[in-house]
Every structure is written in C-alpha cells, then in structure tokens.
Amino acid sequence: MSDVSTDSPKGALRRGWSASVGDYAIAGGWTLHGEALVVGDAAGGVYAFDGKSGASAWVRQEAHDGGVLAMAIHPSGTAFATAGQDGRVLVWGVAEAQVKRVIDVGSDWVEHVAWSPDGQWLAASCSRQVRVYGADGGEVWRSDDHPSTVSAIAWSSAGELATACYGRVTFFDASTGKRRQKLEWRGSLVSMVLSPDGEIVACGSQDNSVHFWRRSTEQDSMMSGYPAKPSALAFDDTGALLATGGGEAVTVWNFWGSGPEGTRPVSLYLHVQTVTTLAFAHRGMRLASGARDGRVVVWSLRRDGQGNPIGIALVADVVSALYWRPDGRALAALDAQGGATVWRVGNR
Amino acid sequence: MNTQRKVPVSILTGFLGSGKTTLLNRILSEEHGKRIAVIENEYGEVGIDHELVINADEEIFEMSNGCICCTVRGDLIRVLGNLMKRRDKFDYVLVETTGLADPGPVAQTFFMDDEIRAEFALDGIVTLVDAAHIEQQLGRSDESTEQIAFADVLVLNKTDLVDGEALDRIEARIQDMNRMAQVVRSERANVSLDTVLNLGAFDLDQMLERRPAFLEPEYPFEWTGVYSLDIGRYELSLADGPDPTMSLVVVPDQGTDDAALREGAEWSVRRYAEPTELIRPGEEIPVGKHVNLRLDSPGRKSFFLEVDAQVRVGLYAQHTAEEFDLQLTNAEGATIGLEVERTWVVQHEHDDDVGSIAIERDGDVDPERLNAWLGKLLRERGVDIFRMKGFISLAGDSRRFVFQGVHMLFDGQPDRQWGDAPRRNQLVFIGRNLDEESMRQEFDACLM
Structure with missing residues (x-):
C-alpha cells in the first residue's frame, strides 16, 4: 500500500478530517443533520466524533463484549442503535451521549439492526429469528425460526419488515409479525436491498449472482456472471x-422501462480489488463506492446508469x-484499520 | 489487503462417541500459549470456559446450480468473517463437526469463498475413529466412510477397548481406504497437540517427509518383532513353512512404541525396494540390508546375526513368525523373548468401495494432455473423488507443479525448482469406486 499522505483526494472530494477508533470500524452513521459521526468497532467500542472537526466527542469502550456487529441511526x-456479539442491542441517545435502553435479544450474536422509516419500530436479528421492539424497547413480536440464520433485514415500508436467509425472503407485518409474503429461491442470500417503493427486492447470493423479485407479480430474475459474491448493493432514491x-467493477442495472431483464449493465471501473460497500447520496444520482483496495470513488450517474468518476x-x-x-x-468512510475519514464533497 | 499469514484451520470430525469433545477439552486445557478459536457444532459440549468457543448451527448451503462442490457451510463464512476483523487475532481455528457430518462442505468452504480463502488456510482434517464401533459403522453409514476418506489424520481412539489383532485389522482397513492419512492410536484421545494442529497436511512435502513411503501400495512385510540384544552371536532358526524363501530387513536401533515401529516400517519399505541379497542357511544376516532367506531345504534352518554392541533390533519379515516358527537364540542356546511384535496386514479381504489410488511415474507430463485428462476426470468423477493431492513434472517448466483438491475443486500452482532432483510425478486420489487401472493408463498417456 502506498503512503496515504502522498495521495490526496482528487476531484470533488476535498480533505475534511480523519480520526480513528480502537479496532476494525464495523459500522457507523451521521446523527442529526451531520453534527456527529458515530462509529462502532470490532473490539466493541462506540465512538462519537464532531461532524465538522472530527474531534472526539465521547467514547464508550467495550460497550459490546466481543465486538459491534451492526448500527442503525x-x-x-437523535438516537441510534448498536448490536453486538454479546446478544444485546443498545439504544443510545445522541444528546445524552449514553445508553438509554438495553435490549437482551438472545444468547447468540445480534447481526442486524434496523429502524422502521417512521422510527416507531426497531428490528433486530439473532440467529434464525427476527424480533421487533417498540419505542419503549419492549418486544412487540418475534418470528418463528427461519430455515437458517437471518443474513439481512430491511424495512420495505413503515409497516413491513423484510428478512433474507438461505433460500428465502420473507415479509412480515410490522405491528403483528404476521407473514405477508414469502419469496423462495434455492441459494444462499448474503445481502438484500429494497427499492424505495418496496416493489423490488434484490439479494446478493453466495454463488456470485444477484437475484431479484418484483413483489407484485412474484416474478424473479437472476443476474449472474459476477467474479465474486455481491455483498454490496444500493438503490438510488x-x-x-x-x-x-461482486468484483472490481461497480455494476449498475437500470430498472427504467422494461429493464433490467435482457439488458446489459453498466460497468464502472476504477477499483483494483473487490468492491465492499456502495452508497447513493439522497438526491442527485451520486454513488460512492469503496473496495478492498482502500479506494473511495464518487461517481456521477445519468438516468441510464452511465456515469463518470468525479472524485x-x-x-x-x-x-x-x-x-x-x-x-x-460530505462523505464518511470507515476502514479495516479503524480509520474514519470524512471528505467534503464539492460539485466537481 | 494486507498479506499477513493466513490463519490455519483444523477440522475435527468423527462419529458421536468417538471422543471429539474429549480431544477438544484436552487441547483447550493444555498450556500452549496459543489463542485458539473453537467453532463448536450445536450439540457440542466443551466444558471449558474458553473465551473463543463459538456455537454455530451447521448450515449447509447448496447452490442453485446443484453442484455438490459449491456446497458450503454458511455459518462458517459468517462467523469466521466476523472473527477475522479483530486486531487481536487468534492463532488457530478448530472447527468441530457433528457426528453425522459430511466433511465435504466444511472443507469446500475454504476453497469456495474468496473472503475466507484470503484469510484462512485449511491446515488439515482430523477424524476420530472409535475402535470399538468403527467396523459396524463402516458397514452402515456413508458418513463414517467419508469422514475417513477426507482425513489427513486418523486418530484410532479407544484402543483399550479392543484387542491388538482387531486394532491391526482396523488400522489396515482404514489405511487402505485412505492411504494419504497418518494413523495415530490413542486410548482417551490422549494425542499430542501436534497431531491436531499445524499439520501442514495440505503441504505434500511435509507429508512425504513424515511418511516417505506413503505412496507404496502396501507394506511388503507382514510381521515385525523387536528384540533386545547384548553383544554376541545369535541364531535365527526357521522351520518349514509355506514359501521357499522369505524376505527380511533387520533394522538397528529399533524403538518399541507405535511411532517407532511405523518409522522402522517406512525405513524398511525403502530397503525392500532395493535389490535383495540371497542368504543360505549357515550364513550371516547383514543388518540394514534387504535379504532373502533361502528356506527350500527340509527341516529347521539356521542363520546368524552378529551383534557388536548392545542394541535393539527390529525384524521386518515377509511372513509372520508363526508361519515358520521363527526363533532367536543366543550362543548358549537360550531363546530370546520378543520385546514387542506387530503384524502388518498385507492382504485386504474387506471390500470397502472407498479406496486410495497412488500414481508414481518418472518423467515429464504434457500440460495440455494433463489438463484435458484432469478436467474430464473431475467433471465425470468429481462427486466420487473426496481428496487428491500430488505434484507433477510439467514439460518445459523448471518448477514442480503442486496441486490438491476436494471433489471437483482443484487448486494448483508452481512450487520449488526441480534443480538436480529427478523429475517425477506423484498423485494420490481418495475416492469411491475409482478404476485404478484406467486412471493409471490415462495418466501414462499424458507422459511425454
């Protein structure tokens, strides 16, 4: 790896700040309107940094025994949840800078946590179950055992939760836990993302493909040919x-019109190792990609999926x-050495 | 991204009651100064409070393409993926499977998943065998057969529950099924840590160093007797027996434990490969040489052994002592008692459909023909090939090509320079109903 200091950000990315946590930075997020960046690490620590300067706001070491596995703002x-190998979910108050609620989910790792879009429900998965908690931290319902460990969760709307596991995507009613829909496909689903309207569910699969369904028709399609398993997925707004x-390329599928079935995707090349994470900005078709090679690229995409790197x-x-x-x-990147790096993002 | 050393992983298999938990507890309680992460199956019951014991459901994930070699352990991918992020990484991982597990998916996980492969290296598969029950199990379940076929080390456990003859028979049978594996005997899984960790079992050189004769089809001798001798002249006498001659190697400085006997056996195998020297009755037997005793005259025949220092010798004989009523006496005519003896079963009367095929050939191989042959073999027979490893002398390449594989998964790369070493090929396949003759012929057709 070349010396980081010799490689200053280019294009639209302008140097902001950088800070570090104690171990591999697992997950994080921006609180309020970007006032702070919170980060959880593999040693179980939770850190908050001032959003503008990167100065340490507060730190809680060993919040999760064994390590943080997931975080959701x-x-x-004004609050965020962390989940860990200790089988617990912690709900933190941003203003209070401390844990407001401790939820004992189970004896196994809590690998996924997600707030419903209206903030009313908190879902957490542990082993083969998913559980939903109310605003007071009380359990509202828990699912039966899935056929295997739950590998991803996502809210399709404020009233409905989706889970993925080996061979299946399941949709549950948020308030009752009643199963609404089950989409099956024999394969190990390792990641999941839903389109903003909740109609399309896409999953990365262990066998190096992306499988997706249109929920209204339950029609499914498979996009194969990836050199690696597609664990990073993102829909634009x-x-x-x-x-x-799923490889060194960022592969973009276009759902406009009759696509993506029968179309060729756009491949964006700048990474030299497997892409690990993808995030769309909330507006304006800007996509950020990060990879095993330590590179972060911001792409400006057109509606047809074609695009150029701008930073x-x-x-x-x-x-x-x-x-x-x-x-x-602004864009924040977390890395395997515990770095948290923030860039300001300009127009070009 | 960092190219640090990969974390070695051992897989521990064996039927319920074979002693896996006992072995795990032994390893974890030993003072070895290593950080070992243990991934236990859902029924595991390691009794030790060990910070890195993780329970995982065995989640066998098949792929939509139906290919058995794409079947992996999903739980391992998740758990190992998370564990490897910690900065204070562990030095070693042990994965215990349930009794009825097929070792294929767990082994394949370390070939199939890129992220796991980048951080972990499969170090070896250790299978515990319950000496008291394995013979019934082999008849009844494919799983026990496969667990033996996949192993790099076979721990023949609970040896105190069966007699010596049965042990020899069982050992010969499991060794015949999997000639690549090292067999270790134990009573209560009391094997040393080195037996289970840092095997380097996927490293062929290490294996050849440990067992230089592992490619030999079988031992050319049936019996070993160990005698403690003082300085003096000894008489070895044999009565009439089934054969007009008997091959023999006298090994000097022979130990008496199982490991020493095996070591003597490996050494003798190489002596047996050398030209033999015919010894007539009344003549002296040279120590450390492959000799052929002439026994075609009627009555008891005597040969002599001259010892010029106190020594323990091992007689590695083509036939058992019983068949020729073999006796060793000193100059005063007193019979020397056996310190220890063991038999090596040469004929295999059982008909296990799982067996080993070893191919050993001098010379260079045409890369294209080899590729075509291996591709076809793995495509057509990959399901039945549990393990393979070996090295190849590719024409036009100054380096050895080493390979290993599980089912259809094949992993090979050039390794060290041949230099002055004779260029040759050694391949071992462990599989079900493999046709040895046609595989040999097809390999021979790849030779230049």
Whole structure:
C-alpha cells in the first residue's frame, strides 16, 4: 500500500478530517443533520466524533463484549442503535451521549439492526429469528425460526419488515409479525436491498449472482456472471438504478422501462480489488463506492446508469462502510484499520 | 489487503462417541500459549470456559446450480468473517463437526469463498475413529466412510477397548481406504497437540517427509518383532513353512512404541525396494540390508546375526513368525523373548468401495494432455473423488507443479525448482469406486 499522505483526494472530494477508533470500524452513521459521526468497532467500542472537526466527542469502550456487529441511526437522528456479539442491542441517545435502553435479544450474536422509516419500530436479528421492539424497547413480536440464520433485514415500508436467509425472503407485518409474503429461491442470500417503493427486492447470493423479485407479480430474475459474491448493493432514491459490487467493477442495472431483464449493465471501473460497500447520496444520482483496495470513488450517474468518476481518495485499508451526510455535501468512510475519514464533497 | 499469514484451520470430525469433545477439552486445557478459536457444532459440549468457543448451527448451503462442490457451510463464512476483523487475532481455528457430518462442505468452504480463502488456510482434517464401533459403522453409514476418506489424520481412539489383532485389522482397513492419512492410536484421545494442529497436511512435502513411503501400495512385510540384544552371536532358526524363501530387513536401533515401529516400517519399505541379497542357511544376516532367506531345504534352518554392541533390533519379515516358527537364540542356546511384535496386514479381504489410488511415474507430463485428462476426470468423477493431492513434472517448466483438491475443486500452482532432483510425478486420489487401472493408463498417456 502506498503512503496515504502522498495521495490526496482528487476531484470533488476535498480533505475534511480523519480520526480513528480502537479496532476494525464495523459500522457507523451521521446523527442529526451531520453534527456527529458515530462509529462502532470490532473490539466493541462506540465512538462519537464532531461532524465538522472530527474531534472526539465521547467514547464508550467495550460497550459490546466481543465486538459491534451492526448500527442503525434513528430516522430523527437523535438516537441510534448498536448490536453486538454479546446478544444485546443498545439504544443510545445522541444528546445524552449514553445508553438509554438495553435490549437482551438472545444468547447468540445480534447481526442486524434496523429502524422502521417512521422510527416507531426497531428490528433486530439473532440467529434464525427476527424480533421487533417498540419505542419503549419492549418486544412487540418475534418470528418463528427461519430455515437458517437471518443474513439481512430491511424495512420495505413503515409497516413491513423484510428478512433474507438461505433460500428465502420473507415479509412480515410490522405491528403483528404476521407473514405477508414469502419469496423462495434455492441459494444462499448474503445481502438484500429494497427499492424505495418496496416493489423490488434484490439479494446478493453466495454463488456470485444477484437475484431479484418484483413483489407484485412474484416474478424473479437472476443476474449472474459476477467474479465474486455481491455483498454490496444500493438503490438510488428514485428506484431506477441498482448498483452492485461482486468484483472490481461497480455494476449498475437500470430498472427504467422494461429493464433490467435482457439488458446489459453498466460497468464502472476504477477499483483494483473487490468492491465492499456502495452508497447513493439522497438526491442527485451520486454513488460512492469503496473496495478492498482502500479506494473511495464518487461517481456521477445519468438516468441510464452511465456515469463518470468525479472524485477519488484513498484510505489506509479495506473500506468497510460509506455514509453520506444527510445533506449530501460530505462523505464518511470507515476502514479495516479503524480509520474514519470524512471528505467534503464539492460539485466537481 | 494486507498479506499477513493466513490463519490455519483444523477440522475435527468423527462419529458421536468417538471422543471429539474429549480431544477438544484436552487441547483447550493444555498450556500452549496459543489463542485458539473453537467453532463448536450445536450439540457440542466443551466444558471449558474458553473465551473463543463459538456455537454455530451447521448450515449447509447448496447452490442453485446443484453442484455438490459449491456446497458450503454458511455459518462458517459468517462467523469466521466476523472473527477475522479483530486486531487481536487468534492463532488457530478448530472447527468441530457433528457426528453425522459430511466433511465435504466444511472443507469446500475454504476453497469456495474468496473472503475466507484470503484469510484462512485449511491446515488439515482430523477424524476420530472409535475402535470399538468403527467396523459396524463402516458397514452402515456413508458418513463414517467419508469422514475417513477426507482425513489427513486418523486418530484410532479407544484402543483399550479392543484387542491388538482387531486394532491391526482396523488400522489396515482404514489405511487402505485412505492411504494419504497418518494413523495415530490413542486410548482417551490422549494425542499430542501436534497431531491436531499445524499439520501442514495440505503441504505434500511435509507429508512425504513424515511418511516417505506413503505412496507404496502396501507394506511388503507382514510381521515385525523387536528384540533386545547384548553383544554376541545369535541364531535365527526357521522351520518349514509355506514359501521357499522369505524376505527380511533387520533394522538397528529399533524403538518399541507405535511411532517407532511405523518409522522402522517406512525405513524398511525403502530397503525392500532395493535389490535383495540371497542368504543360505549357515550364513550371516547383514543388518540394514534387504535379504532373502533361502528356506527350500527340509527341516529347521539356521542363520546368524552378529551383534557388536548392545542394541535393539527390529525384524521386518515377509511372513509372520508363526508361519515358520521363527526363533532367536543366543550362543548358549537360550531363546530370546520378543520385546514387542506387530503384524502388518498385507492382504485386504474387506471390500470397502472407498479406496486410495497412488500414481508414481518418472518423467515429464504434457500440460495440455494433463489438463484435458484432469478436467474430464473431475467433471465425470468429481462427486466420487473426496481428496487428491500430488505434484507433477510439467514439460518445459523448471518448477514442480503442486496441486490438491476436494471433489471437483482443484487448486494448483508452481512450487520449488526441480534443480538436480529427478523429475517425477506423484498423485494420490481418495475416492469411491475409482478404476485404478484406467486412471493409471490415462495418466501414462499424458507422459511425454
């Protein structure tokens, strides 16, 4: 790896700040309107940094025994949840800078956590179950055992939760836990993303393909030919473009018109190792990609999926996650060495 | 991104009751100064409070293409993927499977998943065999057969529950099924840590160093007797027996434990490959040489052994002592007692459909023909090939090509320079109903 300091960000990415946490930075997010960046690490620590300067705001070491596995910011930006190997979910208050609620989910790892879009429900998965909690932290319902460990969760709307596991995507009613729909396909689903309207569900599969369904017709399609398993997936805000990893290229499928069935995807090349994470900015078709090579690239895409790189930067190790500040004017990257790097994003 | 050393992983298989938990507890309680992460199956019951014991459901993930070699352990991918992120990484991973597990998916996980492959290296597969029950199990279940076929080390456990003859028979049978594996005997899974960790079992050189004769089809001798001798002249006498001659190697400085006997056996195999020297009755037997005792005259025949220092010798004989009423006496005519003896079963009367095929040939191989042959073999017979490894002398390449594989998964790369070493090829396949003769012929057709 070349020395990071010799490689300054280019194009639209302008140097912001960088900070570090104690171990591999697993997950994070922006609170409020970007006032702070919170980060959880593999040693179980939770860190908050001032969004503008990167100065450490507060730190809680060993919040999760064994390590943090997931984090989700409450839609209001005033709270966030962390999940860990200790079988717990912690709900943190941003203003209080401390844990407001401890939820004991189970004895196994809690691998996924997600707030409903209206902030009313908190879903957490542990082993083969998913459980939903109310605003007071009380359990509302829990699912029966899935056929295998739940590999991804996502809210399709404020009233409906989706889970993925080996061979299946399941939709549950948010308030009752009643099963609404089950989409089956024999394969190991390792990641999941839903289109903003909740109509399309796309999953990355262990066998190096992306499988997707249109829920209204339950029609499914498979997009294969990836050199690696597509664990990074992202839909843009309009639901027109699905960006996928699964190799060195960022592969973009276009859902406008009759696509993507029968169409060729757009491949965006700048990474030299497997893409690990993808994030669309909330508006304006800007896509950020991070890879094992430590590169972060911001692409400006057109509606047909074609696009150009408008900014590039390098961090010290594998990029583990990317988070756009809610206003789209800054981008945070977490990496495997525990780095948290923030760039301001200009127009070009 | 960093190219640090890969974390080695051992897989521990064996039927319920074979002693897996006992072995795990032994390893974890030993003072070895290593950080070992243990991934236990859902029924595991390691009793030790060990910070890195993780319970995982065995989640066998098949792929939509139906290919069995794409079947992996999904739980391992998730758990190992998360564990490897920690900065204070562990030095070693042990994966315990359930008793009825097919070792294929767990082994394939380390070939099939890119992220796992980047961080972990499959170090070896250790299978515990319950000496008291394995003979019934082999008749009844494919799983026990496959667990033996996949192994790099076979721990023949609970040896105190069966007699020596049965042990020899069982050992010969499992070794015949999987000639690549090292067999270790134990009573209560009391094997040393080195037996299970850092095997380097996928490293062929290490294996050849440990067992230089592992490619030999079988031992050319049936019996070994160990005698403790003082300085003096000894008489070895044999009565009439089934054969007019008997081959023999006298090994000096022979130990008496199982490992020493095996070591002597490996050494003798190489002596047996050398030209033999015919010894007539009344003549002296040279130590450390492949000799052929002439036994075609009627009555008891005597040969002599001259010992000029106190020594323990091992007699590796083509036939058992019983068949010729073999006796060793000193100059005073007193019979020397056996310190220890063991038999090596040469004929295999059982009909297991799983067996080993070893191909050993001098010379260079045409890369294109080899590729075509292996491709066809793995496509057509990959389901039945559990393990393979070996090295090849490719024409036009100054380096050895080493390979290994599980089912259809094949992993090979050039390794060290041949230099002055004779260029040759060694291949071993462990599989079900493999046609040895046609595989040999097809390989021979790849030779230049």
